[in-house]
Amino acid sequence: MNSEEMTTRGSIRLEIGKNEEAIMYFDLALKMDPNNAIAWGGKGTALVNLGKYGEAMECFDKAINIDSTTARSVEGVLGVLDLKAKYVGPNIIHTGFHIEIARGTPIEEADRIAHEVEARVSRETGCQHCIIHVDPVGDSSKQG
DSSP states (O other): OOOOHHHHHHHHHHHHTOHHHHHHHHHHHHHHHHTTOOOOOOOOOOOHHHHHHHHHHHHHHHHHHHHHHHHHTTOOOOOOEEEEEEEEEEEEEEEEEEEEEEETTTTTHHHHHHHHHHHHHHHHHSSSSSEEEEEEOOEEEEEE
16 A cells, blocks of 8 residues: 555544544555655644644644645745645645745746646645745846
8 A cells, every 4th residue: 555545544534533543544654655745634633633733733834844845846936935734624635825936027937837836736745726826026126
């Protein structure tokens, strides 16, 4: 079995309220793939259900950091801000964040960058729904 299959098993356990079993499967998935954002989110949700809020926040932070690192890997992205992720259900995470690009970037290029970030985050983390906001930064009107 692979990480995705373990994540699915954990998600099913989570949906029927078997939080301890869900955590066991999410942990197995994370041993196979520590960059599995869905497993981190699912484990965090199971921990919340058990009242272990501190541990849950650590899991959610790891899921968010995976998304942020993935977004930063796209050429043209200068920064990532206000990243939020939500575990919605079995193998479903929704995420949204702002990416910074150079001021003066043509709208077509900004759109291409946003779509590439969305595709890469979806592909690499399994995120089902990504909302990317593009924010221009820097001053393109500097004169010598």
